[in-house]
Each structure stands twice: as structure tokens, then as C-alpha cells.
Amino acid sequence: MLVDVPKDSDFSIHNLPFGVFSDSKNNNPRPGVAIGEKILDLGILARHGLFEGCGDFSADAKSTFEQPTLNKFMSYSRKEWRFVRQQLTSFISNDQHPVRLDMPQGGLEALVNQKDSKMHLPCTIGDYTDFYASKEHATNVGTMFRGKDNALNPNWTHLPIGYHGRASSIVVSGTPIKRPLGQRVLTPGSPPMFGPSTKLDIELEMAFIVGKGNDLGSPIDISVAEDYIFGLVLMNDWSARDIQAWEYVPLGPFLGKNFGTSISPWVVTLDALEPFKVDLPTQDPIPMLYLADDKKSGYDINLSVSIKPQNSSCFRTISNSNLKYLYWSLKQQLAHHTIGGCNMRPGDMCGTGTISAPTETGFGSLLELTWNGKNKILVADAKSSSDSQDHYGYFLEDFDTVKLEGYCEANGIRVGFGSCVGQILPSLI
Ligand SMILES: O=C(O)/C=C/C(=O)CC(=O)CC(=O)O
Numbered sequence: 001m002l003v004d005v006p007k008d009s010d011f012s013i014h015n016l017p018f019g020v021f022s023d024s025k026n027n028n029p030r031p032g033v034a035i036g037e038k039i040l041d042l043g044i045l046a047r048h049g050l051f052e053g054c055g056d057f058s059a060d061a062k063s064t065f066e067q068p069t070l071n072k073f074m075s076y077s078r079k080e081w082r083f084v085r086q087q088l089t090s091f092i093s094n095d096q097h098p099v100r101l102d103m104p105q106g107g108l109e110a111l112v113n114q115k116d117s118k119m120h121l122p123c124t125i126g127d128y129t130d131f132y133a134s135k136e137h138a139t140n141v142g143t144m145f146r147g148k149d150n151a152l153n154p155n156w157t158h159l160p161i162g163y164h165g166r167a168s169s170i171v172v173s174g175t176p177i178k179r180p181l182g183q184r185v186l187t188p189g190s191p192p193m194f195g196p197s198t199k200l201d202i203e204l205e206m207a208f209i210v211g212k213g214n215d216l217g218s219p220i221d222i223s224v225a226e227d228y229i230f231g232l233v234l235m236n237d238w239s240a241r242d243i244q245a246w247e248y249v250p251l252g253p254f255l256g257k258n259f260g261t262s263i264s265p266w267v268v269t270l271d272a273l274e275p276f277k278v279d280l281p282t283q284d285p286i287p288m289l290y291l292a293d294d295k296k297s298g299y300d301i302n303l304s305v306s307i308k309p310q311n312s313s314c315f316r317t318i319s320n321s322n323l324k325y326l327y328w329s330l331k332q333q334l335a336h337h338t339i340g341g342c343n344m345r346p347g348d349m350c351g352t353g354t355i356s357a358p359t360e361t362g363f364g365s366l367l368e369l370t371w372n373g374k375n376k377i378l379v380a381d382a383k384s385s386s387d388s389q390d391h392y393g394y395f396l397e398d399f400d401t402v403k404l405e406g407y408c409e410a411n412g413i414r415v416g417f418g419s420c421v422g423q424i425l426p427s428l429i
């Protein structure tokens with residue numbers, strides 16, 4: 001059987017990301033793997049014996065892939081994650097266009113069209129943490145709020161700063177986001193007023209999803225931290241800057257960031273990302289021993305943000321960044337998170353923090369792109385808008401749709417994340 005994988009597909013045979021989908025033939029959410037414009041139904045493949053020969057996992061594969069989430073599969077180790085990917089590659093030919101699938105007997109029913117499917121959250125996310133690991137972002141935000149000389153707090157270069165986020169409001173790409181209500185100060189020095197956020201923003205982030213967990217009191221050593229990370233997704237940490245600015249002292253983000261966090265549906269494994277590893281930025285001072293990481297612990301992942309206002313016919317790119325700019329590695333974030341003994345569980349998620357590039361064309365939030373509402377940015381030009389004039393903006397307007405995209409490319413190999421999309425709906429009042 002031949003499957004045409006478009007040359008620019010994010011889901012090449014080198015990727016094989018895991019997700020949870022349903023379709024009109026079977027509306028039960030179930031695990032699958034994306035290939036080109038198709039999905040391989042892992043439950044059906046397990047029933048056809050594709051995952052035999054991997055110890056205890058083989059006997060458990062059918063029930064693992066009959067679950068409505070990937071948590072059970074994530075709770076296995078990297079050995080089993082690798083085994084499943086290897087089994088899939090063994091029946092997918094190496095000629096890229098089109099790809100030949102040597103389906104097991106009766107396995108054709110395992111092939112589903114992505115366009116006929118609905119994607120769900122890949123796992124139950126029990127806990128969610130968001131880091132602040134981009135030096136460029138932290139410096140920009142610090143400069144705006146504390147001035148150039150005090151931009152970075154003294155702790156920033158010693159440890160990956162983070163806050164505990166809200167897991168219940170994490171949603172899969174495509175879910176609309178309602179503009180939040182809350183307290184905010186509309187003019188500096190005046191009392192707070194209640195109403196819809198007037199500074200609704202995006203944050204361009206990636207997030208890693210924990211696979212195997214650790215026991216309470218047993219930190220994850222940085223040298224084995226990769227074995228605990230199942231994979232990565234794109235993440236938009238929607239942020240109400242006006243609510244955040246009023247509430248955040250002294251305990252940090254709360255309602256300004258808990259009304260919705262969007263993620264892309266396909267989890268790209270660290271194995272698929274291995275060819276795209278690059279050096280981390282120079283870390284000065286040298287991190288403490290429990291944070292000492294290999295230099296080559298960054299990833300070259302191209303990231304972009306685009307916006308489509310209500311009257312526009314197409315998306316306009318407003319930022320191009322890259323995960324390689326991140327100062328603290330994913331491993332350092334996980335080692336730090338657990339060093340005091342905190343236990344991580346399969347499906348827990350950690351956002352990287354906003355990923356800003358060194359130049360302003362790659363800033364990861366409207367807060368930075370507009371320098372806190374001082375400079376308008378072009379969000380739709382006259383050609384693409386029914387308003388027949390250029391449309392500039394500061395923060396998000398009702399019915400704006402935001403799309404994050406990410407991909408790696410090297411030596412003719414492309415591994416992508418698809419997209420993370422969300423549309424802003426008006427507030428309740
Ligand atoms: O208080 C500040 O300086 C900023 C806090 C944040 O924006 C928190 C956050 O979401 C971090 C990030 O995305 O990098």
C-alpha cells in the first residue's frame with residue numbers, strides 16, 4: 001500500500017509523532033501516529049501483533065493502545081517508546097515519495113485520514129509547570145518593568161525560574177479561548193477596575209511531556225533526564241498582561257495565565273529530534289553540579305507565530321524564533337524541578353517559557369513585539385483584508401486567530417510539529 005507523504009510534510013517517516021484522535025467511524029479517542037496526511041491507529045496495529053517481542057510491554061500493548069490517552073504508554077521507558085517507533089519504521093519503506101506501508105494482514109483499516117479526524121489532548125496532564133528559560137524574553141520583560149539595569153534578577157543565571165501553572169485549562173489546538181475577565185488598572189496610579197482584559201497576549205513556547213515518572217524524594221539526575229522526557233509539543237501560554245501586572249506581586253502569575261493554555265496535538269519524541277541537537281548558548285556563571293549539562297543539549301527548531309484577524313483572509317507571520325535560543329536546556333529544567341524531591345508523573349507538562357530570539361523580528365509575545373503597547377504591529381495588510389486597508393494592532397482583538405508552527409530541517413529530513421491554533425472569543429460581558 002502506498003501513502004503519499006508530501007515533500008514538505010511535518011510528518012515524514014523520520015518523525016512518527018504520537019497523538020490521540022477519533023473519527024466518524026469510531027468516536028472513541030485512541031492513540032495514533034501521524035504519517036503524511038494519515039494516522040496509523042495503534043490499537044488496530046497492536047491487535048494485529050505488530051508490537052510482539054518486547055518483553056512485558058508486548059502482552060500489554062493491546063490494552064495500552066486501547067486507552068483514551070497516551071499516559072499508560074508514556075509510563076513505560078524509552079526502550080518501549082523506541083521499540084514502537086522501530087516496529088513502525090520496519091513496515092514503512094524508505095522511499096520517501098510515496099511511502100510504502102507493508103501493512104500486516106487486515107491492517108489496512110489502521111490507516112485513517114487526518115482530515116476526517118478530530119484530535120484530542122494527547123494525555124491527561126496532571127500537573128503543569130511553566131519555566132522562564134529564555135534570557136532574551138526575561139531581559140525584555142525585565143527591562144520594560146524594572147528598567148535596563150535591573151532587567152534580570154540575580155537568581156536568573158543560577159537556576160531555571162518557573163511557576164506552577166494550571167493543568168485543568170490546557171486545551172488542544174483548535175479550541176477557542178474566551179477573553180478573560182478580571183481586575184486590572186487601566187491608567188497607572190488609578191484604582192483597579194473589573195472587566196474584560198484589554199491586553200490579551202500570546203506566548204510562543206514549547207513544552208515537554210514527562211514519560212516515566214520519579215518517586216517522591218528521588219530527584220531525576222541530569223545525566224538520565226532525557227529518559228524521562230517522552231516528547232515535545234508547541235504551546236501558547238495565553239496571557240492577560242493587564243490582569244498579570246496587577247496581581248503578580250508577590251506570588252507571580254495567577255489568573256492572568258490560567259484561563260487557557262493551548263498545545264499542538266502531536267507529541268514529537270526526543271528520538272525524532274536527536275538529529276537536530278545543537279549547542280546551548282554559553283552559560284555564565286557555570287551552573288551548579290546538579291545542573292551541569294552536555295553542551296549539545298539544545299534543539300534547532302524553527303518556530304513562528306502568525307495572526308489572522310476576523311476580516312482577513314490569511315495568516316500574517318509576526319515572529320520567527322527558534323528553540324536553540326533557549327538558555328536553560330529541557331534536561332536542566334527537569335533536573336531542577338525534581339532536585340528538592342518533587343515527583344513527576346507520566347503526562348505532566350513543562351513549558352519552556354516564552355522563546356524570544358535576540359532580534360525583535362523573533363520576539364515571542366505581543367508584549368515584546370509592541371514594547372508593552374507602544375508600537376503597533378501590522379497584523380493584516382489591505383490585500384488580505386475585507387476592510388481594504390492595512391490593519392495594525394497592539395494586543396489581541398476578539399475573533400483574532402493565532403497560529404504557532406514549528407519544524408526542524410537538515411540534510412533533506414524534515415520533522416515538524418504541525419500547528420497550535422486558537423481563536424479569541426469575546427468575554428462574557
Ligand atoms: O513577572 C515577570 O517578569 C514575567 C512572568 C511571566 O511572564 C511568566 C511566564 O509565563 C514566563 C515565560 O513564559 O517565559
Ligand SMILES: [Ca+2]
Nearest residue numbers: 203237353354
Ligand atoms: Ca509562559
Ligand SMILES: [Mg+2]
Nearest residue numbers: 237257260261
Ligand atoms: Mg497559560
